[in-house]
Amino acid sequence: MPEYKAPLQDIHFVLDDVLAFDQHYSRLPCGQDATPDMVSAIIEEGARFAERVLSPLNQVGDREGCQFDNGEVRTPTGFREAYQQYVEGGWPSLSHAAEWGGQGLPDSLGMVINELSSTANWSWSMYPGLSHGAMNTLEEHGTDEQKHTYLTRLVSGEWTGTMCLTEPHCGTDLGLLRTKAEPREDGSYAISGTKIFISAGEHDMVDNIVHIVLARLPDAPAGTKGISLFIVPKYMPTADNTIGERNAVSCGSIEHKMGIHGNATCVMNFDNATGYLIGPPNKGLNCMFTFMNTARLGTALQGLAHAEWGLQNSLTYARERLQMRALNGAAAPDKAADPIIVHPEVRKMLLTQKAFSEGGRALIYYCSMLVDQVKYAGADEKAAADTQLALLTPIAKAFLTETGLECANHALQIYGGHGYISEWGMEQNVRDCRISTLYEGTTQIQALDLLGRKVLMTQGETLKSFTKVIHKFCQAAEEEPKLRAFTGPLAKLNREWGDLTQQIGMKAMMNRDEVGAASVDYLMYSGYVTLAYFWARMAQTAQHKLAAGDGDAAFYRTKLATARFYFERILPRTRGLVETMLSGADNLMDIPEEQFAPA
Numbered sequence: 294m295p296e297y298k299a300p301l302q303d304i305h306f307v308l309d310d311v312l313a314f315d316q317h318y319s320r321l322p323c324g325q326d327a328t329p330d331m332v333s334a335i336i337e338e339g340a341r342f343a344e345r346v347l348s349p350l351n352q353v354g355d356r357e358g359c360q361f362d363n364g365e366v367r368t369p370t371g372f373r374e375a376y377q378q379y380v381e382g383g384w385p386s387l388s389h390a391a392e393w394g395g396q397g398l399p400d401s402l403g404m405v406i407n408e409l410s411s412t413a414n415w416s417w418s419m420y421p422g423l424s425h426g427a428m429n430t431l432e433e434h435g436t437d438e439q440k441h442t443y444l445t446r447l448v449s450g451e452w453t454g455t456m457c458l459t460e461p462h463c464g465t466d467l468g469l470l471r472t473k474a475e476p477r478e479d480g481s482y483a484i485s486g487t488k489i490f491i492s493a494g495e496h497d498m499v500d501n502i503v504h505i506v507l508a509r510l511p512d513a514p515a516g517t518k519g520i521s522l523f524i525v526p527k528y529m530p531t532a533d534n535t536i537g538e539r540n541a542v543s544c545g546s547i548e549h550k551m552g553i554h555g556n557a558t559c560v561m562n563f564d565n566a567t568g569y570l571i572g573p574p575n576k577g578l579n580c581m582f583t584f585m586n587t588a589r590l591g592t593a594l595q596g597l598a599h600a601e602w603g604l605q606n607s608l609t610y611a612r613e614r615l616q617m618r619a620l621n622g623a624a625a626p627d628k629a630a631d632p633i634i635v636h637p638e639v640r641k642m643l644l645t646q647k648a649f650s651e652g653g654r655a656l657i658y659y660c661s662m663l664v665d666q667v668k669y670a671g672a673d674e675k676a677a678a679d680t681q682l683a684l685l686t687p688i689a690k691a692f693l694t695e696t697g698l699e700c701a702n703h704a705l706q707i708y709g710g711h712g713y714i715s716e717w718g719m720e721q722n723v724r725d726c727r728i729s730t731l732y733e734g735t736t737q738i739q740a741l742d743l744l745g746r747k748v749l750m751t752q753g754e755t756l757k758s759f760t761k762v763i764h765k766f767c768q769a770a771e772e773e774p775k776l777r778a779f780t781g782p783l784a785k786l787n788r789e790w791g792d793l794t795q796q797i798g799m800k801a802m803m804n805r806d807e808v809g810a811a812s813v814d815y816l817m818y819s820g821y822v823t824l825a826y827f828w829a830r831m832a833q834t835a836q837h838k839l840a841a842g843d844g845d846a847a848f849y850r851t852k853l854a855t856a857r858f859y860f861e862r863i864l865p866r867t868r869g870l871v872e873t874m875l876s877g878a879d880n881l882m883d884i885p886e887e888q889f890a891p892a
Contacts, residue, residue, distance in 0.1 A: 354555020
């Protein structure tokens, strides 16, 4: 049976040594209680919950799935009880304001806890995970009355939340949505329409579910400029904040899916359901981006989760599985064959998983620091953090899910034929991971957002917010000869990143299809360079620790070896991406549509 063990040493390496979270927290008004001892205690307790409660339910959820019966959804065995333990432990309230019943700790600490639960059991973690986006949306855009009524119950974990965007005909193009919101005399709205692919839209883990819904007012302009945002509860709250009448919202069915069987993906029907406006009329998409950006970083975390989970289990298997002999002679002469970890290609697959999971962890934790700064810092620091976060969010979401899927496939491959068999869990990991490149905006949508909106529409200023960080790091490390194997290639790629952007921008002035044609390759290139920066930082930290004779020397030497692997085996992928992103749109657009499959 596959298992999960929280990688506490690596988590603390990134938090404490590389990113200096203790200093970061000391500058935050919400960070005074986040002392190193307190943070460590919280993470250790979160690890125990993930390992002992959630991990054993991972295959249960996949095997049983959710059961649908006349609009009601029953979650897999143990899911409801695990959620009750989660609430009793105070986990939903960890990173939310004390004003609304939260513990007032930084968002970044919540991200670490989310990593633990997500890696142990992604399907289960989606139920509370969607609630955090609903909480953030209400906290930023809701009225005081809405916060008292809904936010407090979401923070306590008594209720959960959803994000209701997509409809059968519109997919990602939300400008096409048709769900209507008719105003009533009492200030509420009658919401009518159908939403699909609603994760955790209906379940038995809590008594009430708060749907955050996009809909159109009667006089709304067409397209995305005519979308408003509404709260639509499953049960109407009473005056004393208990549960009252059932609202006219129901689950029509749940999807039969490739993976994440333990989470209910629902068709939700709104039949003149009572809803309440969040934020200004026709500004719903702006408000919903608070939710969507939370979800996109959460989905980036899914890529890390499947990479880490696959690495842990395929590494155990590679150490135990005997196949053939090492090419240089028997590594285990007392056994019938050598463990497959002696073979270079197996090691390459293991190291690829290790490089992407550990590098991805550093990227996500860095993004979570930016989230803290956007929320709590002064105006100038907040603006700078917001600009960087705008750039890094699509990179983290798309790059880490694409590489997470690659890692999940490597883990299955290491198992050979056994990886294809359900009892080992590897094929589940691949199936569960596959959705991550699709929801919250596909890789292609994220790529267009990155290159088109975030980079070219700002004349490269958003990109410079991060390339300057890389430049300053490389410049400051010039006096460290042992680091040049990393800073030299990184500095060169950092300059090239800007040059490539300029070349694509010039082409796009003549033909806008050049942006679409280059976008995914540009995003993946950006991801490889971004992870190179974090691997260079980790290598620097490891070198400093070794020089000082501080800590676990073997751990730091392994960090350096993995950094070397990343720079010599993974980072060269950028060379092919340069060729393809600059090859132009003509090789994609020249063939007439009807000639793709001529009669």
